[in-house]
Amino acid sequence: MKKRKKKPLKVKKKKQKKSFIRRLRKKTKKIKNKKIRKIKKSKRQVKKKTRRYTKVKFKKNFKLKRPDKNTQKTRAIVSGLLRLNDKVKSIFRFNINLDQTLQAFFTGISNKVSGIRKIILEEREKQKKIKLKLMEQEKRDAQKRLLNQEKLALEAKRNELKEEHKLEKERKLDLQRFIKLEQAELRKERAEKQRQFLEQIKLEKKIDLFRRREADEIKSLEKYVLSQQRESYEEVQQRIDKIKEKYKLIREQKINEAIRERVASLGIKVEETDDKATLLEKERVYNEEREKIEYALESFYRSAHSLCFQLNKKYIPKYLSIIRCIDKRFETGEIYIKWDDAIEADWLILIYIKNNSPDEGIIIEDKTDPENHTTHEFQPNEIFKASDIMVDALTKLLDSERNKRKVS
Numbered sequence: 001m002k003k004r005k006k007k008p009l010k011v012k013k014k015k016q017k018k019s020f021i022r023r024l025r026k027k028t029k030k031i032k033n034k035k036i037r038k039i040k041k042s043k044r045q046v047k048k049k050t051r052r053y054t055k056v057k058f059k060k061n062f063k064l065k066r067p068d069k070n071t072q073k074t075r076a077i078v079s080g081l082l083r084l085n086d087k088v089k090s091i092f093r094f095n096i097n098l099d100q101t102l103q104a105f106f107t108g109i110s111n112k113v114s115g116i117r118k119i120i121l122e123e124r125e126k127q128k129k130i131k132l133k134l135m136e137q138e139k140r141d142a143q144k145r146l147l148n149q150e151k152l153a154l155e156a157k158r159n160e161l162k163e164e165h166k167l168e169k170e171r172k173l174d175l176q177r178f179i180k181l182e183q184a185e186l187r188k189e190r191a192e193k194q195r196q197f198l199e200q201i202k203l204e205k206k207i208d209l210f211r212r213r214e215a216d217e218i219k220s221l222e223k224y225v226l227s228q229q230r231e232s233y234e235e236v237q238q239r240i241d242k243i244k245e246k247y248k249l250i251r252e253q254k255i256n257e258a259i260r261e262r263v264a265s266l267g268i269k270v271e272e273t274d275d276k277a278t279l280l281e282k283e284r285v286y287n288e289e290r291e292k293i294e295y296a297l298e299s300f301y302r303s304a305h306s307l308c309f310q311l312n313k314k315y316i317p318k319y320l321s322i323i324r325c326i327d328k329r330f331e332t333g334e335i336y337i338k339w340d341d342a343i344e345a346d347w348l349i350l351i352y353i354k355n356n357s358p359d360e361g362i363i364i365e366d367k368t369d370p371e372n373h374t375t376h377e378f379q380p381n382e383i384f385k386a387s388d389i390m391v392d393a394l395t396k397l398l399d400s401e402r403n404k405r406k407v408s
Contacts, residue, residue, distance in 0.1 A: 166318075167317065167318050170318055171312065171313060171314075171316065172313075174312065174322055175309075175312055175313060175322070178312065178322055178324070178340075199258075200258070203254060203255075203258060206254070207251050207254065207255075210247045210250060210251055211247070211251075213247070214243060214244060214247045217243055218240050218243065218244075221239065221240055221243075222240075252276070255276065256275070256276050256279070259276060259279045259280065259283070260274075260279060262283070263279050263282055263283050263286075268282050268283070268286055270282075289356070290329075290330055290333075292358055293329055293333045293353055293356070293358065294329045294330065295358075296353060296358035296362065296380050297329050297333070297335060297351065297352075297353065297362070299380075299383045300335060300351050300362060300383060300386060301325070301327055301329065301335050301351075303383060303386070303387040303390070304325045304335060304337055304349070304351065304390060305325045305327075307325075307387065307390055307391060307394065308322075308323045308324060308325045308337060311323055311394060311398070315395075315398060316398065317402070317405075319405065320339075320398075320401060321339050321340040321341045322339075322340045323337060323338070323339060323340070323348075323394070324337070324338060324339075324340050325337050326338065326344070332352075333352055333353055333356060334350060334351065334352045335350075335351040335352070336348075336349065336350045336351065337349040337390075337394075347367065348366075348367055348368050348393075348394070348397070349364060349365065349366055349367070349368065349390060349393065349394075350364070350365040350367075351363070351364050351365075354377070358380060361377050361378060361379055361380075362377070362378050362379070362380060362386070363375060363376070363377050363378075364376045364377075364378065364386055364389065364390070366389070366393050368393045368394065368396065368397040369393075369396070369397075376389055
């Protein structure tokens, strides 16, 4: 099928249309000019009337509102568009509605503005959500930190408990060693006493042997004399008496030497002229005085010993040596407390009787504070006051040692 060719438009019709359009334009111009003249006349009349009768009294603080420039511009634009619409309608007869186009234009702008508003609102909501997420994350982080801190605190406490258990075990071992050492010392003392007792028994046995020898020699002499059958036995009797005196002197000499050594070991002055009776009297007086001192210091020794035991068992840390209570009541009439690794001169607390007489009182010297040495005097029945002072002094000493360790 062949395509049909379009027929060319006739020029006559175009000329007719152009002449018709020119006529319409002239008519519309005339009508518009008439309308404009009428509008101008009406405006002039209104302005004259308002000028005659308007007198407004303004308040002092009242300010006239000037019309906004933007509204004036918009009105001018809208009026210009309307005029254009009328001109276009007069010239061209198109089916164009300017109101609809303007509405469409402004609706498009409003849609764009509303879209922008929606976008702004969405962005704000997003920012709010982000902020909320950040707040929640911060809360979670804070909770995690608290949990971590609690876990660390629990771990630290557990480690402290473990260390305390270890320290308790080590203290028990140290106490066992300490008790073993004390028991060893007691065994040594008992062995020494047994040795002295055995020596005394040996001396007594020797003396018994000398007596038996003496009796045997006397019997042998008597037999010899009887066998000789002499008339006079005076010489024989003299010899027997000499032998008895000899063994008696030997026996007394041995006893005196043993007593002298025993009395000298107690720290009593012994002279060469002292006989057996004087030595025994000195020993008796010394023992009575020692018994008085021991009895007066017995309660103080027990409280000091129990205090040292409790401190070593529960409160002394690993890095410190144990505290010992040394009893020298029988030797020097003193009791002192010291560190186990310190010498006897570096004691912490010293307890002794004033002027070696229990009636005058008991003195406690405190050297636990190196800057302040104190002395306290008590009666024998004031043991509770004395024990309180010793407890305070030793606990302060342990606190100061721990503080030194923390600082270092």
